[in-house]
Amino acid sequence: MIPALSDNYMYLIVNNATKQAVAVDPVDSKKMLDCCTMLSVDLVAVLTTHYHSDHSGGNAALAAALPSLEVVAGEKDADRTPAVTRRVADEERCHWAGLQFRCLATPCHTRGHISYLLEGQSPGLFCGDTLFVAGCGRFMEGTSATMKASLSKFLTLPETTRIFCGHEYTVGNLEYALSLEPSNTLLKERLQEACEKRRQQLPTIPSTLAEELQQNPFLRAAQKGCSDEEMSQLRRGKDTFTTLGTVITWVLDVKSFFKPDG
Numbered sequence: 001m002i003p004a005l006s007d008n009y010m011y012l013i014v015n016n017a018t019k020q021a022v023a024v025d026p027v028d029s030k031k032m033l034d035c036c037t038m039l040s041v042d043l044v045a046v047l048t049t050h051y052h053s054d055h056s057g058g059n060a061a062l063a064a065a066l067p068s069l070e071v072v073a074g075e076k077d078a079d080r081t082p083a084v085t086r087r088v089a090d091e092e093r094c095h096w097a098g099l100q101f102r103c104l105a106t107p108c109h110t111r112g113h114i115s116y117l118l119e120g121q122s123p124g125l126f127c128g129d130t131l132f133v134a135g136c137g138r139f140m141e142g143t144s145a146t147m148k149a150s151l152s153k154f155l156t157l158p159e160t161t162r163i164f165c166g167h168e169y170t171v172g173n174l175e176y177a178l179s180l181e182p183s184n185t186l187l188k189e190r191l192q193e194a195c196e197k198r199r200q201q202l203p204t205i206p207s208t209l210a211e212e213l214q215q216n217p218f219l220r221a222a223q224k225g226c227s228d229e230e231m232s233q234l235r236r237g238k239d240t241f242t243t244l245g246t247v248i249t250w251v252l253d254v255k256s257f258f259k260p261d262g
Helices: 029-039 059-065 144-154 170-180 185-199 209-215 217-223 228-239 243-258
Strands: 002-004 008-015 020-024 042-047 070-074 086-088 093-096 099-105 114-118 124-128 162-165
Touching: 002 029, 008 029, 008 162, 020 029, 029 042, 029 059, 042 059, 042 093, 059 070, 070 093, 144 217, 144 228, 162 209, 170 185, 170 217, 170 228, 185 209, 209 217, 217 228
Parallel strands: 020 042, 042 070, 070 086, 124 162
Antiparallel strands: 002 008, 008 020, 093 099, 099 114, 114 124
16 A cells, blocks of 8 residues: 555555566556565556546556556546556456456446456455545446445455555545434544544555445445435535535536536
């Protein structure tokens, strides 16, 4: 796990047996290359969860530095993602650096968002901006039904699956979750723990799927079979939970209003 920009996380997955590595959303190419050098590993692939520049912004520089690098993106985001050499589809299984990954189409934040499941005895889900610790991504290119379907895919995974998301949003997400359930002792404890970690400048990631089923209002709603309207209201509540969130939501609403159909 490598911090980047203001609150992003990029990831370097190393196979110690082969001394090869796979990067997920390496927006800071220099920092990623420096990390590979420090660990004496060869970077063989970049897995892009979605095209947004705070996730794909390092692709071109890495591809230029490493001509044999495979740059991967979901088939519906690939045309908007820099330096892509391979498009992947839902449920496609792939091998990089001697490791097996399962590609899961999880649209809504973008229409071509892909989550990558590192399979094995200790599975890890690299879910970009679809699922966060105690939260989920904005519905920027999808509907509440789209997000419900994407989150439902995660419900089929082992509860021991580690969740590696794209941003450090945990404190704000838990504050929102607690506003929905003010008497929830577990949420109070998790929020206190997250605040302490951030005070020490430590990451709150990863969590596990089991923990998310306890604390994530969006995943829990999907698990309970909520209606599309209920999911929409839940997301709208998060979008406007803070002043900054309200401003961002207003800007996005205006852009959406003036965006041509199609």
